[in-house]
Amino acid sequence: MDNIRVRFAPSPTGTLHIGGARTALFNWLFARKYNGKLVLRVEDSDIRRSREDSARGIIEGLRWLGLDWDEGPDAGGDFGPYRQSERIDIYSQYLKLLLEQDQAYYCFCTAEQLAAEKEAARQSKSDYKYGGHCRHISKNEAEERIRSGEAAVVRFKAPTDGVVVVNDLIRGEVEFDNRLLDDFILAKSDGGPTYNFAVVVDDHCMAISHVIRAEEHLSNTPKQILLYKALGWGLPQFAHASMILAPDRSKLSKRHGATSVQEFRDDGYLPEALINYLALLGWSSKEDRDFWTREELLERFSLDGISRSPAIYDMEKLSWMNGHYLAQADSERIAALLHEDAQRKGYLSNSRQQDKFLAVLELLKPRVKTVPAILEEGAYFFDPITKFDEKGCRKYFGQEDSLKIMEECLSLCQGSDFESAEKLEQELRQRAEDLKLKAAQLIHPIRLAISGRTATPGLFEVMMILGKSECIQRISSAILYAKSL
């Protein structure tokens, strides 16, 4: 395939959600795989709803994911401008053409009239279609009314019979009956283009070869095809991927928790994990395989692996996957991600603390699922123990011989030089043997005493990080606490 040109065309009215991110990923993979170009186009033709910070957020999200593009508002390119708001002249030009060729016409119907028509249709339980009152207004009259300042939209003179066949790379041939169409609007009363018009002009002018987007656009495609034909243009190839649905099978929205890539980022997910997970949602290599690097995805990606049925995203699997990537991630990188929070919590106040922080990070990184979980799971390394796990207390502090055992733990610490985790373990096992106890009988109380919890990473590593005096101090406090029980 040559001259592959694809685009990702977000509307800057919200965040980059995972559905959009996946569409961007598919386009990116397609462009990179076939040596094509990816263009980023900002579809901000609705000036009332578009927001500059949304556009920035979307771009930031794409960058965070590591998706890059060849042409776009920031990147430049020969087919710009890449914001619809800056392409008004271009739309006007083709609008004029359509008007001249009598393929479009001015419509003066007011919002009230239209609303009444819709209401009437609803009452009679028939489907609403624009009635076409203005379709037959003569060009002269229309122009006269425009000159006199009357507000108007421009409508497409849609065919009233025949069919449009969308030849979709993912779904095959999909047929639409033109009788169901009405004369849809091309230009709003403010002169701005509507989506279906702008997208056709842009995709053509930007020489887009493949339109890869989500299924929500499939129903719009026949209108767009009609427009391509009216303008005498060739068609791009279309490929409509299925949508990503929320766990309750409904369309993604804010009420479903984290759905935007920024939220995933802030919640401690790694971009490579999100990319990997998203790639597997709605696409399959047919191989029995879960982990894919970007390069491997590029190697294997193809449109025919894209699924036709909607996919429900599953946080559990994303988390599982993130945990794997996190375990392998470079510690410096994770430390940097945690830096601000750790600083705020006072975990980095001096260089001794900083070393300790790094050690904790190393210990926890392979066993948590998200980045911030390191701080949450490791809080006891930095903060004083304020409470002990309840069940653990009964089991390890509240037994008959608990105090005696705890005293042994204390003396063990006092007698050790804390040289290494291995040595510490050796000493503890020796002590247990001398006392005719199982090592676990010493291990569990110490764990509870120094962490307040019954589950931690390996005890001796934890002890080494806390250090001798801190262990002694914590065990002493725990003894006091146990006595009070």
Next chain:
RNA sequence: GGCCCCUUGGUCAAGCGGUUAAGACACCGGCCUUUCACGCCGGUAACAGGGGUUCGAGUCCCCUAGGGGUCACCA
């Protein structure tokens, strides 16, 4: 409601006329073990329903049901 798309376990997802219907997440056992996580071993769990076609259907066709999308001067 009309039109369009979709339908394999709770979720993702192989399968493309003949399989004991993969695998992964989750879940449940077991092993490992100082707990947790990891890892390893094992298990529960699916072809939406009904008609065809065929020697034979998860795979092809039709109908029904369910889900999703779309029908804006939103994109």
